Amino acid sequence: MRVETPAGAAQSVLTIAPGDFDIQRISGLPDDQVSPTNPALLERIQREAALKSAALQSRLPADHFRDGFAMPLTRWRLSARFGGQRILNGVPKRPHYGCDLAAPTGTPIMAPAAGQVVLAEPAMHFEGGLTMIDHGQGLISFYLHQSRIAVTAGQTVRRGEVIGAVGATGRATGPHLCWRLKWRDRNLDPLLLASFRAVPAT
Numbered sequence: 001m002r003v004e005t006p007a008g009a010a011q012s013v014l015t016i017a018p019g020d021f022d023i024q025r026i027s028g029l030p031d032d033q034v035s036p037t038n039p040a041l042l043e044r045i046q047r048e049a050a051l052k053s054a055a056l057q058s059r060l061p062a063d064h065f066r067d068g069f070a071m072p073l074t075r076w077r078l079s080a081r082f083g084g085q086r087i088l089n090g091v092p093k094r095p096h097y098g099c100d101l102a103a104p105t106g107t108p109i110m111a112p113a114a115g116q117v118v119l120a121e122p123a124m125h126f127e128g129g130l131t132m133i134d135h136g137q138g139l140i141s142f143y144l145h146q147s148r149i150a151v152t153a154g155q156t157v158r159r160g161e162v163i164g165a166v167g168a169t170g171r172a173t174g175p176h177l178c179w180r181l182k183w184r185d186r187n188l189d190p191l192l193l194a195s196f197r198a199v200p201a202t
Contacts, residue, residue, distance in 0.1 A: 022084035024096070026173060033126070033171040034088045041125070048124050055119035055132045055140070056182065062115070062136035069112035069194045070159060072143065072179055073166070076101035079176055082189035097187040098142065098180035105147050105175040107166040111157040112141065112194065120153050122146075127178075128169025133157065141190060142180035145172045 002011040032041055080100035086093045111133060118140065119132040129146030147167025157163060168175045181190040 019083060021095070022081055023087065024080060024084050025087045025090075027089055029089050029171065029173070031089070034091055034093075036125075045125055048121075048126075051119060051121065052130075052132070056138075056184075058116070058118040058134040058140065059138045060116050060134040060136050064114040064135040064159075065137075065139050065193065067113070069141075069190065070110070071101075071194055072109050072112050073101050073103050073107060073177060074110075075107070076103045076177070078102075080178075082191065097182075098144070098178040099189065099191050100176045100178050102174065102176040103166045105165070105167055107175075107177075108162045109143055109146065109164045109166060109177055111159055111161045111163050112190075113159050115141075115157060117151045117153050117155045117157060117163075120149050120151050120155075122149050124170055126171045128172065129164060129167055130170075131163055133163070137183075139181070139183045142178070142182070144178035144180070145169050145176060147175075 001014055002009060032038065036042055036045065078099060079102040080096055082099050084096045086096050113135050115133040115135040117131060118134050119130065122129050124130045127144040129149050131143045131149055131151060133141050135141065143164060145167050146164040147169060148165040151157060151163045166175050166177050179190050181188040181193060
């Protein structure tokens with residue numbers, strides 16, 4: 001990896017370790033949540049994809065991620081890890097690019113770091129109640145399946161501020177928060193940033 005700035009350049013060699021990923025088989029989902037065919041529904045899914053794509057273009061000039069993330073829930077059980085293979089109603093799907101934190105419906109969800117809300121939609125087809133927050137430079141966190149959204153697009157939130165509540169909306173078989181993180185076009189495991197702390201500059 002090489003980084004260049006007007007002040008100079010730095011280079012570091014990173015060793016990538018093999019990953020350890022789960023395989024989850026989930027059955028009994030409605031057909032329209034796995035392989036939708038209805039033209040009106042497909043049109044809706046396209047509209048919602050465009051909303052998410054537009055939100056992902058955000059580039060807030062800030063570095064609220066610098067001190068890492070706090071957890072968005074105070075009590076939770078990890079029910080699915082980042083990167084696992086999903087087989088839905090017997091159909092292999094894309095890897096699961098989030099971590100699922102199981103908790104009772106209504107459990108408050110808190111912003112893990114300051115940022116600006118770039119999307120707040122209460123009823124997406126797959127995601128259900130969905131909030132997206134830009135924490136700076138296009139590092140955007142996602143909060144899926146919410147039963148209630150407590151913020152609006154354009155709003156600035158502080159670390160620890162309640163942004164919504166756990167639910168089971170969208171494609172979900174029980175109450176949980178699917179927490180995702182994306183930096184531009186790269187999916188990241190949010191639990192890694194929850195354990196990250198910046199090294200002070202020297």
